[in-house]
Amino acid sequence: MKRTLGTCYYPEHWSTDIWESDATRMAEAGLTWVRIGEFSWSRLEPTPGQLCWNWLDQAIEVLGSRGLKVVLGTPTATPPRWMAERHPDMFAVNQFGQKRGFGSRRHYCFSHEGYFAESQRITRLMAERYGANPHVAAWQTDNEYGCHDTVISYSDAAGRAFQSWLRTAFDDDIEALNAAWGNVFWSMEYRDFTEIGLPNLTVTEPNPAHVLAFKRFSSDQVIAFNRAQVEIIKEHSAAPISHNFMGRVTDFDHFKLGADLEISTWDSYPLGFLEDRAGASAAEQRAFSQQGDPDFQALHHDLYRAVGRGRWWVMEQQPGPVNWAPYNPSPLPGMVRLWTWEAFAHGAEAVCYFRWRQAPFAQEQMHAGMVRPDHKDAPAIIEARQVAEELRDAPDLQPSQAPVAILFDYDADWAWSTQPHGAGLSYFGLILDHYKALRRLGVTIDILPAETRDFSGYRLILAPGLMHMPQDLKQALSESDAEILVGPRSGARDAHFNIPTSPLPPDLPGLDVTVARVESLRPDLPRPLAGGGAVMHYVEELEGSAVPLLQTDSGAAVAVRDGSMTYCGAWLDPVGMDRLLKVLGQAAGLEMRDLPVGVRTRRTATEEFWFNHNATPVETEVGLLPAAGVLRRPR
Numbered sequence: 336m337k338r339t340l341g342t343c344y345y346p347e348h349w350s351t352d353i354w355e356s357d358a359t360r361m362a363e364a365g366l367t368w369v370r371i372g373e374f375s376w377s378r379l380e381p382t383p384g385q386l387c388w389n390w391l392d393q394a395i396e397v398l399g400s401r402g403l404k405v406v407l408g409t410p411t412a413t414p415p416r417w418m419a420e421r422h423p424d425m426f427a428v429n430q431f432g433q434k435r436g437f438g439s440r441r442h443y444c445f446s447h448e449g450y451f452a453e454s455q456r457i458t459r460l461m462a463e464r465y466g467a468n469p470h471v472a473a474w475q476t477d478n479e480y481g482c483h484d485t486v487i488s489y490s491d492a493a494g495r496a497f498q499s500w501l502r503t504a505f506d507d508d509i510e511a512l513n514a515a516w517g518n519v520f521w522s523m524e525y526r527d528f529t530e531i532g533l534p535n536l537t538v539t540e541p542n543p544a545h546v547l548a549f550k551r552f553s554s555d556q557v558i559a560f561n562r563a564q565v566e567i568i569k570e571h572s573a574a575p576i577s578h579n580f581m582g583r584v585t586d587f588d589h590f591k592l593g594a595d596l597e598i599s600t601w602d603s604y605p606l607g608f609l610e611d612r613a614g615a616s617a618a619e620q621r622a623f624s625q626q627g628d629p630d631f632q633a634l635h636h637d638l639y640r641a642v643g644r645g646r647w648w649v650m651e652q653q654p655g656p657v658n659w660a661p662y663n664p665s666p667l668p669g670m671v672r673l674w675t676w677e678a679f680a681h682g683a684e685a686v687c688y689f690r691w692r693q694a695p696f697a698q699e700q701m702h703a704g705m706v707r708p709d710h711k712d713a714p715a716i717i718e719a720r721q722v723a724e725e726l727r728d729a730p731d732l733q734p735s736q737a738p739v740a741i742l743f744d745y746d747a748d749w750a751w752s753t754q755p756h757g758a759g760l761s762y763f764g765l766i767l768d769h770y771k772a773l774r775r776l777g778v779t780i781d782i783l784p785a786e787t788r789d790f791s792g793y794r795l796i797l798a799p800g801l802m803h804m805p806q807d808l809k810q811a812l813s814e815s816d817a818e819i820l821v822g823p824r825s826g827a828r829d830a831h832f833n834i835p836t837s838p839l840p841p842d843l844p845g846l847d848v849t850v851a852r853v854e855s856l857r858p859d860l861p862r863p864l865a866g867g868g869a870v871m872h873y874v875e876e877l878e879g880s881a882v883p884l885l886q887t888d889s890g891a892a893v894a895v896r897d898g899s900m901t902y903c904g905a906w907l908d909p910v911g912m913d914r915l916l917k918v919l920g921q922a923a924g925l926e927m928r929d930l931p932v933g934v935r936t937r938r939t940a941t942e943e944f945w946f947n948h949n950a951t952p953v954e955t956e957v958g959l960l961p962a963a964g965v966l967r968r969p970r
Contacts, residue, residue: 336732338679340723341368341406341687342705343651346394347378348694353710354394357691358401360706364716365723368685369398370650373408373478374440376457377415388464399470406577406650406687407471409461409564411454412478413440418453425450427488430535434490439698441479444488445556446496451563458564466571474576475650476564479584479602480557486586487553489533500552502528515831516544543753544832550749554587558595565595579650580642582635583612583763585748589642590784599643602651602689605632605674607660614764622933622950625667626963629935629948630771632674636681637782638743645734649678651689654715655703663701669963671718673946676725676965680937680944682734686722688715729967735940737781738925739773740817741766742798744785750802750828757855760872765800765823765906772912773797776920777928779938790815794923799903801825804841813844813900818923820915822903823875824853846900848879861908863888868911875904885915931955943970 342361346354361369371394380386395405419425419437426435427444435442443450454477465471480486505512509525518524523542525531534541534549565576575597580589582601593599605627609615613628623629639647654671656663666674675686693704693713705716743766751762773780781793788811790796795818798804804826812819826841827850828834835842839849853875856862861869865886870893881895881902894903894915901919905911920927930936933949944967947953947960957966 336684338683338726338729338732339367339685340364340675340719340726341366341370341404341685342691343370343687343689344398344691345374345694346371346397347375347390349692351390351393354397355401358398358403361398361403361691362401364705364720365726366719367404368406368473368687369403369691370406370408370475370687371395371398372461373410373475374413376410376413379410379461380415380457383417383421386460395465395468395470403470404472405468405470406473406475407461407465408475409454409458409477409568411443411457411476411564414443414450414453418450422447422449422453424490424492426490427485428490428493429484430487430489432489432536439483441483441485444490444492445486445553445560446488446490446493448492451560454560455563455567458567462568462571466568466574471572471574473574473598474568474572475600476561476568476576476578476596479579479581480561480592481584481586482581484586486557487550489535493553493556494533496556497533497549497552498528498531500555501531501548504548515833516542516548517833518542546753547749547832550586550753551746554591554745554749557587558592561592562595575646577648577650580639582608582631585745585763588745589639590745590786593642593644596643598646598648598684599639600648600650601635601639603632603635603649603674603678604651604653604657604660605670606653606664606666607657608632610660610662614767623948624662625664626670626933626948626950627674629933629946630767630774633677633681633774633935633937634767634770634782636678636683637780640682640734641743641782641784645682646684648683648685648687650687652678652686654688654690654705654719655713656701657703658699658701665703665714667950667963668714669718669961669965671715672722673948673963673965675719675722676944676967677937677946679732680939680942680946682732682939684732688719730941730969733940735938736792737779737938738794738923739778740781740783740790740793740796741770741773742785742787742796742801743782744801747785747800747802750832751800751824753832756853757872759858760855760906762800762802768906768909768912769797769799769916772909772916774935775909775913775930776916776925777930777936778920778925779936790817793817794925795919796820798825799823802828803830806842809843813846818899818901818919820901820903820919823873823905825902827853841902843900843902846879846881846895846897846902848877848881848895848902848904850875850904851878852876864893864907864911864914865890866914868914869908870905870911871908872906874906877902877904884918885911928956934960938970941970943968
């Protein structure tokens with residue numbers, strides 16, 4: 336499959352006089368795709384029932400006449416002001432009981448039946464009009480589900496829908512719910528599903544089983560909202576349907592939502608995420624302030640490749656300074672090109688830059704584009720042209736299965752956030768630390784959903800932090816031919832957030848290890864490991880006959896092993912993680928490297944990529960990599 340480039344365009348922001356010149360410049364820059372429409376509802380329907388399609392008809396025709404392919408977005412992320420008058424209770428409510436208001440975007444509650452119907456109506460009108468348009472080559476549903484903490488809503492609509500969801504989940508048996516949730520504790524028992532409220536505004540923390548159930552319900556509401564749009568579009572169009580996911584947004588199950596899509600996309604903002612979501616230390620933030628974290632984007636590339644079952648794009652690639660991070664520096668020269676090739680190395684079919692022209696008004700006026708507000712070139716378009724030229728001679732996209740896999744589970748993230756057991760601890764952070772360690776060793780990685788049971792072809796599989804671990808998953812891992820690393824906190828809870836007691840966790844086939852006690856550690860009190868490295872954040876006291884692989888200075892077992900199954904009962908620092916993964920990698924027969932700081936590699940079926948995320952050149956085994964440099968070579 337050919338690798339292509341694109342951009343995000345807002346014709347409604349600009350005079351029709353410049354649409355044709357914009358489209359010509361896009362085509363001349365080597366772009367293929369243009370996403371439009373996702374924020375345009377007020378221009379499509381300025382008053383209820385008054386539909387104005389002419390401008391969008393014209394924009395699609397102008398772009399298509401230049402050979403550009405349109406990704407058409409449904410506009411449901413930004414319902415117009417009149418919608419709030421028609422449905423004044425459509426707004427989400429935060430955990431403090433405060434209703435959110437109009438004036439930005441994503442101002443709706445997924446559980447509101449009236450708005451749900453309105454979203455179906457505008458989607459149907461759009462699909463009927465453009466489903467057969469030859470220039471509309473793909474669709475996008477809504478925009479960035481979950482952005483601005485908008486999945487969870489404590490509205491009355493959500494409360495009613497949650498009660499109905501629970502009634503179905505427990506087969507209308509309130510005593511089954513009481514038993515599953517342990518509601519005998521603190522006299523929390525219910526007589527009927529109508530008595531169950533939302534898990535906010537309690538005097539102290541609510542029942543964790545109640546919280547976890549509400550998070551599962553909230554995820555299902557997003558999936559149902561999206562599925563309704565997908566089904567309507569498919570009635571009228573054969574073009575593939577996508578959604579643009581976010582970085583480190585885990586409030587809904589992307590795998591379940593992605594099952595309804597043909598293409599998974601995500602919005603990549605390396606510099607903003609460095610300050611906002613990548614968990615980088617102060618020193619790392621200084622070292623990579625103009626490059627972004629060397630691994631954060633790559634993790635999401637691999638995650639969304641899994642969500643899309645192999646088909647994925649970057650729908651929004653940062654082209655310059657953004658407007659929303661704590662600090663907003665410019666990318667180093669060459670970084671836009673590096674980010675683009677990094678996405679292609681991980682299997683992206685397309686990379687689209689956000690946005691075509693910097694807006695001189697409203698909330699994102701400080702967000703750079705490919706061109707400036709005065710229509711002159713910004714640095715990003717120059718690097719995009721370079722990539723477009725390089726793509727002409729590049730081989731077609733040929734991904735291949737990696738030798739290593741990490742299991743990722745959104746439900747585990749909800750469980751960790753419900754009961755982190757230590758300040759700042761998160762499932763995503765644990766996954767990222769394991770991923771970083773593998774990348775430091777030069778290993779190519781796949782992300783797999785935790786529902787996977789066929790592990791054929793993998794040499795090493797990591798399953799850290801899977802709080803609820805079904806027995807058939809444990810059995811499938813134990814029967815695979817791969818080296819297996821499980822823990823910490825894997826298998827620590829059942830499906831309703833109770834500690835299994837017979838036997839105690841982790842209950843892994845063929846591995847005699849029991850978690851006798853757990854504790855979280857102060858960040859300034861790590862526990863040194865014998866031989867180097869340390870335990871940080873979280874540690875379990877392990878019992879059993881499995882052979883220790885890592886121990887603390889005091890002799891306490893931290894990681895234990897029997898055959899090809901290893902359990903690690905601690906969150907390790909980078910040195911400890913590297914030590915453990917080198918042992919397991921060698922046992923798995925992996926080819927590993929000790930890469931220089933900030934240098935990463937990635938292999939496809941036909942190519943090997945080297946990326947230098949540093950602000951200075953670095954000498955490597957394949958030669959000197961320039962600052963923000965990319966090396967591609969055939970395998």
